[in-house]
Structures are given as structure tokens and as C-alpha cells.
Amino acid sequence: MHSGDTSTPAERLRLIDKYFLAPGGGGPRAERTARATEPAAALRLDVYDHLRGSVDEATELAKSLCDGAEPYEPRPAKLEDTYRWLVEETSHLDQRRQMARDAVIYRQGLQHAILMGDxxxxxxxxxxxxxxxxxxxxxxxxxxxxxxxxxxxxxxxxxxxxxxxxxxxxxxxxxxxxxxxx
Incomplete structure (x- = not known):
């Protein structure tokens, strides 16, 4: 279930995954495409790269902020739960590292909004x-x-x-x- 608030980074991530990943979805046209001798890609590769990069960055951030320690819980399967997981995994850290985490989440939210045309x-x-x-x-x-x-x-x-x-x-x-x- 989602909150319906399209202004959060988590909700934007969910919307990109649901509506922008398929060919013909909203947003700018894909820059990276399959070669013409092959069938068209089943998804927009630039959007896939954006989603994968965002989730991978959040995962690596959790590890680096915790001085290389593995997260307590595995990363959730649902993309929109990634930021909640990141906050929970790093909630014990000092304010400086929590601000670094919050800045990455906020930057990714800005990137998601721009990708969605906002x-x-x-x-x-x-x-x-x-x-x-x-x-x-x-x-x-x-x-x-x-x-x-x-x-x-x-x-x-x-x-x-x-x-x-x-x-x-x-x-x-x-x-x-x-x-x-x-």
C-alpha cells in the first residue's frame, strides 16, 4: 500500500518504477537503447539505470555510514521501502552522518522529480x-x-x-x- 503523497522520494521511486520504466512511459526519451538489429528493449534502460543506481547508492550509503558494517536487515524487495530501510538502518548514528544520509535521500528525490518531468x-x-x-x-x-x-x-x-x-x-x-x- 502506498501513501499517495507524490512528493516523497519513496513515492517518486515507486511511481518511476510503475509508470516510467516501460517503453512509452512518461519522461524524457531513453538515451540508451537496444541496437536496431535486435527487438526493442522491454523497458527504458535509462530509467532502469536510474532506479538501480538509486537503490544501489542507498545500500552502499548504509554500509559506508556504518563504517563498513553490513546492514542489520536485508534491503527490502519493494523499491519504495528503500529509504525507510536506510533511515532505520542508520537511526543510531550521530547527527552529522544522519544529515549526510538525509541529503542523499533528498538529492535522489530531486533527481526522481526531474526524471518525472517536474x-x-x-x-x-x-x-x-x-x-x-x-x-x-x-x-x-x-x-x-x-x-x-x-x-x-x-x-x-x-x-x-x-x-x-x-x-x-x-x-x-x-x-x-x-x-x-x-
Whole structure:
């Protein structure tokens, strides 16, 4: 059973697996395809690579955050349970490592949203540098760009951010607000 909330990384992962993996599914066209001399791939290889990479990264993260120790429980079979499992496996860690985990989960959620065609999710974040709401996703460079001209460098080039940097900034701001509220 799923929650119906399409804004969580887990729900996005489920939706990608269910609706975007099959040929003709939503999102951008596959870049990697079977050769023309063979039948068409039964699934979109770029989406499969994205799903596999996300789950593998979460599994490796659980191991690396726990100093190489094997997880207590095996990774769940359902993709959408991966992040819950990751949080449970690392809930005993210090705040710094939990923030690193949360940033990876948040970054993957941004990647899932962009793959699903929701690049507007980037606009919902303030720029990590100038703290204005002028961020956009540049799909050609695969970077976040701040459109505020006051945030540009000395040559007038806009400030750019990776999804990793944006996620780390988001988690740091969130944790700072929580710490101030208590």
C-alpha cells in the first residue's frame, strides 16, 4: 500500500518504477537503447539505470555510514521501502552522518522529480548563496542555476549548483531551523 503523497522520494521511486520504466512511459526519451538489429528493449534502460543506481547508492550509503558494517536487515524487495530501510538502518548514528544520509535521500528525490518531468521542484528552494527564490533547472548542463543577476560572478556568469549541493544546503537549513525551534 502506498501513501499517495507524490512528493516523497519513496513515492517518486515507486511511481518511476510503475509508470516510467516501460517503453512509452512518461519522461524524457531513453538515451540508451537496444541496437536496431535486435527487438526493442522491454523497458527504458535509462530509467532502469536510474532506479538501480538509486537503490544501489542507498545500500552502499548504509554500509559506508556504518563504517563498513553490513546492514542489520536485508534491503527490502519493494523499491519504495528503500529509504525507510536506510533511515532505520542508520537511526543510531550521530547527527552529522544522519544529515549526510538525509541529503542523499533528498538529492535522489530531486533527481526522481526531474526524471518525472517536474523540474519546477528546483524553484521551491532558495539559492544557497544569495537566499533568493531564483533557482531553475538547466537540463542541458544538468545543474541548478540562480537567475538573480546580483548572484552572478564578476564576469556576469550565473551561479550554478549541483543537486548534491542544493540537497546539502536544504538539509542544513532544515536542521538549523529545528535546532532553533527547540
Amino acid at each position: 523540474a519546477d521542484i528546483i524553484c521551491r528552494h532558495p539559492c544557497p548563496d544569495c537566499v533568493t527564490w531564483g533557482l531553475v533547472w538547466d537540463r542541458h548542463r544538468e545543474q541548478v542555476v540562480c537567475r538573480n543577476h546580483h548572484c552572478a560572478d564578476d564576469d556576469g556568469r550565473p551561479t550554478t549548483w549541483t543537486l548534491k549541493q542544493l540537497a546539502e544546503d536544504h538539509i542544513a537549513r532544515k536542521n538549523h531551523l529545528v535546532a532553533r525551534a527547540t
